[in-house]
Amino acid sequence: MITILKETPKDPITLMGRRAGVCWGGDIDNEEKNYKRGLDCIRSGxxxxxxxxxxxxxIDGYSARVIREWYTHIGGAPTRLQASTRYINYKDFSYTTPPLVAKNEEAEKIYRQTMxxxxxxxxxxxxxxxxxREDAAMLLPLGMTTRIVDKRNVRNLIEMSHQRLCTRAYWEYRRLMGDICQALRAYSEEWNYLVEHYFVPKCEVTGYCTEKKSCGKAKVFAASADILNKQSAMRE
Structure with missing residues (x-):
C-alpha cells in the first residue's frame, strides 16, 4: 500500500546535521557528529x-476521498501525481469498503451491489x-481506490501526523497515516527513531486534548482543555 522510494534518504537525522553544520561551521565530514547535531536540532525545537x-x-489502494483530504496538507511545497480516471478498468475497478459497512452483512451486500x-x-x-471514458467516469464514487506518487518534506509529514493520528480523524486517514509510519519505520533505523518520537497525535504534543469531544486518551489534561475552550469562547 505504501512504497518508500529510494530517493528518500535513509539517514534523515544525519542529513539534517550536515545541513545545520554548514551554517554552524561544524565538521560535516564526520557522520557521527552530523547525527548528534541533527538530533540536537530536532530535540531543541x-x-x-x-x-x-x-x-x-x-500511495496505492486508498480511496479518492481520502486522497482529496491528503492534498489539503500543502505546506512545505509538496508535489504529487495521481492516476487518471481515464485509464480505470471499469469492468473491475477496486474500491474501499468502510469497516462498519463490512461488519454488517446486509449493508455490505447493498454497498457491493451498488459498486x-x-x-x-x-x-x-x-x-x-x-x-x-472521461465522461463516463463522472459516475465513479469517491470510494474508488487510486494511486499517487507523492513528495513532501518530513516537517510537513510530522505536523500532518499530529492531526491525522488523532482518534477524531477520519478512519481511513488514520489507517493511511499509520501505514506511512510503518513503512518509514522499516526503511531505516534513523526513520524508526523519528517515527517513534515525533509522529504522534496532537495530545502527545500539547499535553492535553484540543478537541471538544475527546476520546479520553488525554483525560488527565481535560481540565486544561476545558479552561482553554472557555477562554476561547469568551474571546469570541
Whole structure:
C-alpha cells in the first residue's frame, strides 16, 4: 500500500546535521557528529532542518476521498501525481469498503451491489453508447481506490501526523497515516527513531486534548482543555 522510494534518504537525522553544520561551521565530514547535531536540532525545537529531508513514496489502494483530504496538507511545497480516471478498468475497478459497512452483512451486500452497478453502467456507456471514458467516469464514487506518487518534506509529514493520528480523524486517514509510519519505520533505523518520537497525535504534543469531544486518551489534561475552550469562547 505504501512504497518508500529510494530517493528518500535513509539517514534523515544525519542529513539534517550536515545541513545545520554548514551554517554552524561544524565538521560535516564526520557522520557521527552530523547525527548528534541533527538530533540536537530536532530535540531543541529547531525544526527548520526537517524541511531538508524529503520523503518520496507511492500511495496505492486508498480511496479518492481520502486522497482529496491528503492534498489539503500543502505546506512545505509538496508535489504529487495521481492516476487518471481515464485509464480505470471499469469492468473491475477496486474500491474501499468502510469497516462498519463490512461488519454488517446486509449493508455490505447493498454497498457491493451498488459498486457493481456503477461499474457495469460505466462500461456500457463507453462500449454501447460511445461515451468517452472521461465522461463516463463522472459516475465513479469517491470510494474508488487510486494511486499517487507523492513528495513532501518530513516537517510537513510530522505536523500532518499530529492531526491525522488523532482518534477524531477520519478512519481511513488514520489507517493511511499509520501505514506511512510503518513503512518509514522499516526503511531505516534513523526513520524508526523519528517515527517513534515525533509522529504522534496532537495530545502527545500539547499535553492535553484540543478537541471538544475527546476520546479520553488525554483525560488527565481535560481540565486544561476545558479552561482553554472557555477562554476561547469568551474571546469570541
Amino acid at each position: 529547531h525544526h527548520r532542518v526537517l524541511e531538508y529531508v524529503n520523503v518520496e513514496m507511492i 457493481d452497478t456503477i461499474a457495469q453502467a460505466c462500461s456500457r456507456l463507453e462500449s454501447e453508447c460511445g461515451i468517452p
